Amino acid sequence: MDLSAHPPGVPAGADADLVDGLAALSRALVGITAHTLATLDVEVTLSQYRTIVVLASRGPVRTVDLAAALHVHPSTVTRTCDRLERRGLVARHQGATDRRVSWLILTESGKSLVGEVMRRRTAQIRELVRTPEAAAARSLAELVEALAVASGEPSERQWWHRWEHCTDLTPTSAAG
Template sequence: MVTSISAPAASAQKPPTPVAESLLVCNYYQVARYSSRGRRASTPPQPAVDALMALSRAMVALTVRSLNELGTDVTLTQYRTLIVLASQGPQRTADLAREVSVRPSTVSRMCDRLVARGLVRRQPDDTDRRVVWVALTDAGKDLVGQAMTLRRQLLSDLVAATGVPDAETFAATAERLATIAGELPDPMWWNQWQRSTDLTRTHSDQKAA
């Protein structure tokens, strides 16, 4: 059962979340798009890549664990769709398909399932009835918030157990990875999450974009 949740309160503690977010399978599509642009400046050090590969597998496991503990049968691709809607607000079907890297017809069928579960809703555009916006419902927003909160705790336990020797350098590198992968810093992400169900502001925002 999904219950209401609030964004974490701001504190002096620097969360380790960005490195996880940049490596999760749910963000694979952002990384793939970046890699396909041919922006590799040099051959990366393989030990670092090996370590990130291992860590990425651990992050996938944490994502699945957090969803399972919430008792939801949402797939990873469906969860990625919810994440996009949480971080970027309501989307047109074509835009959502591009973000998730699937065909618009695939997104449409996936949204049918999410609508049936009460996690997203559709709304026609006010000025162009051919355009349909997809947005999180309150239940969808809460599901994403709970999954993120649970994973944050799991990551906190993981970082505490490892005893990161140079937290500042680690955090800076993690932020860099997250930015390149197209992710927002965690506090900014939660601000977007708070507004994710607001259809009234995104229609004009996305048309302007």
């Protein structure tokens, strides 16, 4: 399906459904990532993984830039990378021209970890897409709806309904 071309025949009401579906799908995908991280042999939190992903895509970066990319305080990056360095996933290199900066870079272990997470998550998403309901979807909205349902994530409307009436409800874990 072509996501770049917006189908002209879809009414405004369907757009609202689409937004709801994407929101649900977003939660589902985050859940999948979290679950994937949980299945790894090394213990990596979601924050640490976010850090690693930025490092994987942006190459060597300075502490302050990584903090900006993650929208956190530089000190947070320092300590997060301390933990990642202890686990052998990240390496520091003092700047040659500017000795104040410490360049942060992924180690081979770090790179392979990112690759592994990508692979497993892709596999899980592929399973989702191959669901009979997804395969039978005849519109973008239907597809998103099907994917959200297949991931076990409640729709946006359902989610808010639950939250308003059952604030003490233990959140059911998403993704499988």
